[in-house]
Amino acid sequence: MITAIQPASTLSLKEWAVAVKALGEGKQIITVRKGGLYEETREFVLEHDTFYLYPTYEHQKPEMVKPAYHADLEATLEGWSPDQPTVPIRYFAHITDDVELLDEAKLRAxxxxxxxxxxxxxxxxxxxxxxxxxxxxxxxxxxxxxxELPIAEEYKGCKSWHHLLQEIPQTDFTPVLTDEEYQAKRAEIMDVLR
Structure with missing residues (x-):
């Protein structure tokens, strides 16, 4: 059993809103990272294993999302505009594994x-x-x-991580998948990566 603790800091990972939706609905349990254009180290570093998921909308492209998920992409854009004053924080994530991959065949799998x-x-x-x-x-x-957090200038730009400028109230939360569901999906994907 995995015991969850809400993030101890305001650290958040920026991810396309459609990917946050997929993670938040249990449609996927993995995300892939290599770093934002403006990372200090110019590469991705897992700064902490538990953090909030900050949805981004600007760079989402339908041609980069499988057709089966286009409706999800469109749902994330309903009511959104470039001058949106706030962003919703609905989820946090605990990273159980960070697997480094250079193999294109495994990525395809x-x-x-x-x-x-x-x-x-x-x-x-x-x-x-x-x-x-x-x-x-x-x-x-x-x-x-x-x-709902006001969108600050500090949140903009191609960086993977940022600290939210206000504390997130400690609140109740529920795992998206049960322990058994998560472990079964994790084991299946780990088999692909071996």
């Missing part, structure tokens, strides 16, 4: 386990070619009450 097209996955793998792609296994928890 992960296709059934995420929402992205092969092209999206290839772009992430081949960017900074000598650096590994991080396959993060995320046990996701839903806050019982979403928190």
């Amino acid at each position: 992960l296709n059934p386990y995420h929402i992205w097209t092969d092209n999206f996955a290839d772009v992430r793998l081949h960017w900074k070619k000598k650096k590994p792609l991080h396959i993060l296994f995320a046990r996701v928890y839903r806050l019982h009450q979403a928190i």
Whole structure:
């Protein structure tokens, strides 16, 4: 059994809103990272194993998401505009595993386990070619009450991580998947990566 503790800090990982939706609905348990364009180290570093999920909307592209998830992408954009004053924080994640990957065949084998097209996955793998792609296994928890945060200038730009400028009230939360469901999905994906 995995015991969850709400994040101890305001650290959040920026991710496409459609990916946050997929993680938050248990449609996938992995996310892939290589770092934002403006990371201090120019590569992805897992700063902490538990953090909030900060949905981003600006760079979502339908051609990078499998057609089966286009309706989910459209749902994230309903009512959204570039001058949106707030962003909802609905989830936090606990990373159970961080697997580094350079093997394109194994990346292809992960296709059934995420929402992205092969092209999206290839772009992430081949960017900074000598650096590994991080396959993060995320046990996701839903806050019982979403928190609407004002969008600050500090949240903008191509960085993976940022600290939220206000505290998130400690609130009740529920795992998106049961322990058994999560462990079964994790084991299946780990078999692909061996």
